[in-house]
Amino acid sequence: MTQTEIIQILSGFVGSIGFAILFNIRGKRLITAAIGGLLSWLLFVLISKGVSSEPIIYFIIACVISAYAEIMARVLKTPTTGFITTSLIPLIPGGSLYYTMVHAIEGDLNAFLPKAIYTMELASALALGIIVSTTFARVFNKLIMNKVKNKI
Amino acid sequence: MKKLIGYAMDIGEQMLISGAEVHRVEESISRICYALGAARVDVFIITSSMVVTVHTNDGNTYTQTRRVTSTNIDFEKLHHLNQLSREICEKKLTEQEIEKKLRDANNCKKFSxxxxxxxxxxxxxxxxxxxxxxxxxxxxxxxxxxxxxxxxxxxxxxxxxxxxxxxxxxxxxxxxxxxxxxxxxxxxxxxxxxxxxxxxxxxxxxxxxxxxxxxxxxxxxxxxxxxxxxxxxxxxxxxxxxxxxxxxxx
Known part of the structure; x- marks a missing residue:
């Protein structure tokens, strides 16, 4: 791991904790959310060694992190949304969103369009990952519920 | 019953304000209402409005609506409300208990x-x-x-x-x-x-x-x-x- 990567992992982690506190997540749940934030960029660094397409990496991480959020939410008996959001904060394409804006204001259409499309790609990859995990969680929930009902 | 629906609405409204997704709020409200003895519950919620109609076994129907204008994300509160709605479904709480727990949830700790x-x-x-x-x-x-x-x-x-x-x-x-x-x-x-x-x-x-x-x-x-x-x-x-x-x- 290079120095920049370590800085990114740590600062992403701090950012996640900051957001978790703003959302008033406390105690065990704060720790869970913070670990998610650490995990998300650690995964990015690790996966990016093997996969070059950023949207695909984003998709994989979004799947893994939302699955983690769903599981921890079941364990701690609390809603999932807070965990997903705080853990995925480092992946939010704030940088490319900003540069899209800058290119738009400069009227540089040739730079603006690819950047805008790329930002959309990253955001859609994130969304898709969350959807996959959420849907699977719903299906699992149904299966478990049915099993419990059959036992009774 | 009217009052009980009011509590269910209060819980749902606060959940929505604190940042829950609509699906969770709808499910919580309908579960609470069934647990409190409704025969049929129809819930429709969007981010800014809630409509709940409850049919009771003695043939009455009650409808309440709420307009939700604010959002104030607070997952500590949401966690407590979630626990409260679980408790209501699992064991019968009295009106006073529900009211007290709801007040506690609304006054939960916040960072300064x-x-x-x-x-x-x-x-x-x-x-x-x-x-x-x-x-x-x-x-x-x-x-x-x-x-x-x-x-x-x-x-x-x-x-x-x-x-x-x-x-x-x-x-x-x-x-x-x-x-x-x-x-x-x-x-x-x-x-x-x-x-x-x-x-x-x-x-x-x-x-x-x-x-x-x-x-x-x-x-x-x-x-x-x-x-x-x-x-x-x-x-x-x-x-x-x-x-x-x-x-x-x-």
Missing amino acids: LWFEFICYAVIAAAFTMFFGGDITEALISLFVGAIVRLSVYFFEKIISNKIFHKFFAAVVITLLAFMTVEFGWIANVDMVIIGNIMTLIPGIGLTNAIRDLFTGDSIAGLLRSIEAVIAALAIAAGYFLVAVLGGFVL
């Missing part, structure tokens, strides 16, 4: 205001580092973040429109960032602005929008998506205004 300011500042600094800024830029971000939060705090008292808050925050961020460049403290505004914009991104709104859209609550999901898009446009507009009218770009 100055701590919130520090959080904003730290988030801004952390993301400045994250996107490749150096220590000077991170430090400037730290102060800009604190100042922005402080000025938005006073701005909120004058105007209650949330879109304007984002717009105003973006204006202050851009102005301060370009000023520090004018003073020669940093060479480039990019990192400071990116770090601070991260604090404005409606993360919960977007996550909920996605989850609502794809669990069948399309109207609520669309509403939330549009809110997020408008928030992003407001941020961009704030940046444009300062950058162009201030003569910093072009």
